[in-house]
Amino acid sequence: MTEKKDVKDIIQKEETHLNNLLEQQDLTDFKGMVDELRDTWTKKQMFRTETEARFSVLQDNRYPTKAAKYWQCVREQSSYLDNLMTLSFDYRRNEAKIKWLETKIESEKDEYKLTKYQIDIDECRFAKASMEKVAKHRMREIKMWSGLKKEFNDGSFNDKDVNQHQLESYGMQYAEKERQLTENSSDTDKFNVLGQLQSLQRIRKSGELENSYKEKEQIEQHGKPKS
Secondary structure, three states, X not given: OHHHHHHHHHHHHHHHHHOOOOOHHHHHHHHHOHHHHHHHHHHOOOOOOHHHHHHHHOOOOOOOOHHHHHHHHHHHHHHHHHHXXXXXXXXXXXXXXXXXXXXXXXXXOOHHHHHHHHHHHHHHHHHHHHHHHHHHHHHHHHHHHHHHHHHHOOOOOOOOOOHHHHHHXXXXXXXXXXXXXXXXXXXXXXXXXXHHHHHHHHHHHHOOOHHHHHHHHHHHHHOOOOO
């Protein structure tokens, strides 16, 4: 409830200044919509819902196996962690600016500078509320991807080395891409899809990655490969 109250206070405080920006009828309408606008600001969608994550991000033709879906969840979660950390630094800078402006306002005698500092601090307080909302939804997505990782990680694949699932997953993905090719597909699309599919099939048939897998497992288990 604190978040809603803070945002409503910020919006209401700006009403006086909107008088110079909006026509009278628009200003009257705005004042009558403050509670609605607070509600809109509070519940507006930020970032993906779980529905969108499942059907749009983790679409079956692009991530056809549980391993492929799991490792995409890892990428998504990592991205949102990076974003949350960056946001935290921005939030700290904003907090420092608010404190600096509060000090300047207390001692400033020049009317223009005082007005400017007051505008700046109002803007910073709105930015603070917005950052807190973004952080909440960044964390929501981080937890969502965590839940999806647990769901797809059924023990049937290596969850320590992303490389080990890719031959199968990409093979299925490019086989589906091949099925989608038509006589109207561009030569570039055909070249890329068929070239990569043929390479995946060759690599799988030759077994050239098997030694690499085994060597890496030996290094992880014993510290060095067996001669």
